[in-house]
Amino acid sequence: MKIYICQNYEEMSAHAADLIAGQIKEKPDSVLGLATGSSPIGLYKELVARNQKGEISFKNIKTVNLDEYCGLTADNDQSYAYFMNQNLFNHVDIDKANTNLPDGTNPDAAAECARYDALIESLGGIDIQLLGIGLNGHIGFNEPSDTISLGTNHVALTQSTFEANARFFASIDDVPRYAYSMGCGSILNAKKILLVANGKGKAEILEKSFFGPVTSQVPASLLRLVSDKVYIFADKEAGALLLENHPEEVIVL
Numbered sequence: 001m002k003i004y005i006c007q008n009y010e011e012m013s014a015h016a017a018d019l020i021a022g023q024i025k026e027k028p029d030s031v032l033g034l035a036t037g038s039s040p041i042g043l044y045k046e047l048v049a050r051n052q053k054g055e056i057s058f059k060n061i062k063t064v065n066l067d068e069y070c071g072l073t074a075d076n077d078q079s080y081a082y083f084m085n086q087n088l089f090n091h092v093d094i095d096k097a098n099t100n101l102p103d104g105t106n107p108d109a110a111a112e113c114a115r116y117d118a119l120i121e122s123l124g125g126i127d128i129q130l131l132g133i134g135l136n137g138h139i140g141f142n143e144p145s146d147t148i149s150l151g152t153n154h155v156a157l158t159q160s161t162f163e164a165n166a167r168f169f170a171s172i173d174d175v176p177r178y179a180y181s182m183g184c185g186s187i188l189n190a191k192k193i194l195l196v197a198n199g200k201g202k203a204e205i206l207e208k209s210f211f212g213p214v215t216s217q218v219p220a221s222l223l224r225l226v227s228d229k230v231y232i233f234a235d236k237e238a239g240a241l242l243l244e245n246h247p248e249e250v251i252v253l
């Protein structure tokens with residue numbers, strides 16, 4: 001596992017974007033696993049700028065997103081489909097037919113999970129998976145649990161995630177309680193994994209995930225099972241405890 005501490009959010013975003021841009025240059029028809037949340041927004045801005053400068057092309061890129069809220073249509077401005085269009089897909093030369101998210105409007109959870117797993121398999125797996133991290137260590141919407149879901153799953157969001165996500169909604173009553181999430185197995189099977197984390201709120205969970213026990217109670221800790229292909233980019237605030245308590249294990253950029 002490589003853990004990089006960057007000076008600020010902009011530098012974190014630029015360094016993380018280098019990894020994705022490198023993947024696109026190396027394999028122009030890569031399958032990118034994408035994430036939502038506030039953490040990757042700067043990274044997406046970087047990718048848009050590089051696409052507009054002609055440095056990278058998304059023409060043959062395929063994408064699979066980690067997750068989607070249940071009950072929200074793609075045109076709802078809180079859906080992850082909407083987020084991806086606004087932050088990336090509308091601004092780059094991607095063919096939207098090649099972009100994929102779980103369908104939050106499918107009420108048949110078993111069918112939707114099976115469809116999404118079959119889709120990931122039909123694409124030949126994921127070349128690089130981008131992740132944020134929840135305050136409780138969730139990746140995608142794989143919440144702390146006694147069990148590990150390998151495939152796509154229908155998740156009841158924990159109270160902590162529900163409250164963290166409420167900031168984006170006009171009213172608490174609008175915040176979905178359920179989501180579809182790509183499973184931990186699909187994430188760990190990606191050929192490379194890139195996690196971005198910024199802000200002091202993430203400092204404790206980063207230390208717990210990467211230096212505490214490997215446990216399904218801290219889903220991000222499972223990344224250590226495949227540590228050779230994992231790259232963590234944190235800004236100084238999120239990386240503060242890593243730098244303070246594990247200085248030998250981090251690379252300061």
Ligand code: GLP
Pocket residue numbers: 035036037038039040066067131132133134135138139140141161165
């Ligand atoms: C949501 C998403 C996650 C994301 C997390 C952290 O719960 N499902 O994929 O990593 O929030 O979000 P943020 O980056 O805004 O802290």
